[in-house]
Amino acid sequence: DAGVTQSPTHLIKTRGQQVTLRCSPKSGHDTVSWYQQALGQGPQFIFQYYEEEERQRGNFPDRFSGHQFPNYSSELNVNALLLGDSALYLCASRQTSGRLHEQFFGPGTRLTVL
Amino acid sequence: QKEVEQDPGPLSVPEGAIVSLNCTYSNSAFQYFMWYRQYSRKGPELLMYTYSSGNKEDGRFTAQVDKSSKYISLFIRDSQPSDSATYLCAIENSGGSNYKLTFGKGTLLTVNP
Structure with missing residues (x-):
């Protein structure tokens, strides 16, 4: 099981x-969430996707958008980048059905905006 | 008041010490409690997950939840240098299809050999 994978690793x-x-979520997982983690802070929830729809959104502007594909993989798009968008972007996946509430994170994409 | 409060430390202990990490939360709707370990410049790794008041043990790690006080703890016994990392508490409000995790700021732990 490859676990949650993210690409790219770094981006400037x-x-x-x-x-x-x-x-790409962990095998068997159908719900994907995105988080932003600034240096020295805990991750902040951006949004969550299930069944190819955005189900919940955190306090982030519309410049942040996403998509989920039929194979449950997901993309996060950020437009009009600001210096303050520099952060580690984390993807987490979980199973929606069943009683398991564990959410597993990928290694993250480190975005630097100059 | 923040939804989840966590003392950011840093916390420095000698090898073999018992470590206590704590978080408080304000929302009674929070139901599921997790502890993640995050090494520098890596993604968070799930350590422990629990949903009820009481203790849950896994090897050297014990997670404790007190819902009446809205207080959660992680204890690490016989701490090792490899435990040096940032520890994040995370809480899930699982009302309906809401699976958002709310995190504390993280506590940076250093275990000295």
Whole structure:
């Protein structure tokens, strides 16, 4: 089991550009969430996808958008990048059915905005 | 008041010490409690998960939840240098299809040989 995978590992962009980050959930998981983790902080919830729909959203502007594909993989898109968007972006997956509430994280994508 | 409060430390202990890490939370709707370990520049790794008040043990790790006080703890026995990491408490409010995790700030732990 490969666990949650994310790509790319690192990314450097300039202000105003757009970026797409990718996530493949753990095998058997159907719900994907995205988190932003600034240096020295805990992860902050961006949004969650299930059945290819955004089910819940955190306090992030519309510049942050996402998508979930039929194979449960997901993308996070950020438009009009700001310096403050520099962070570690984490993807987490879980099973929606059943009684298991564990959420497993990928290694993250480190985004630097110059 | 933040939904989840965690003392960021840093915490430095000698090898073999018992470590106590704590979080408090404000939302009574929170139902599921997790502890993650995060090594520098890596993704969080799930250590413990529990949903009821009381203790849950896994090897050297014990997770404790007191819902009446809204207080959760992680104890590490016989701490090792390899335990040096940031420990994050995370709480899931599982009402309906809400699976959002709310995290504490994380506590940076260093175990000295």
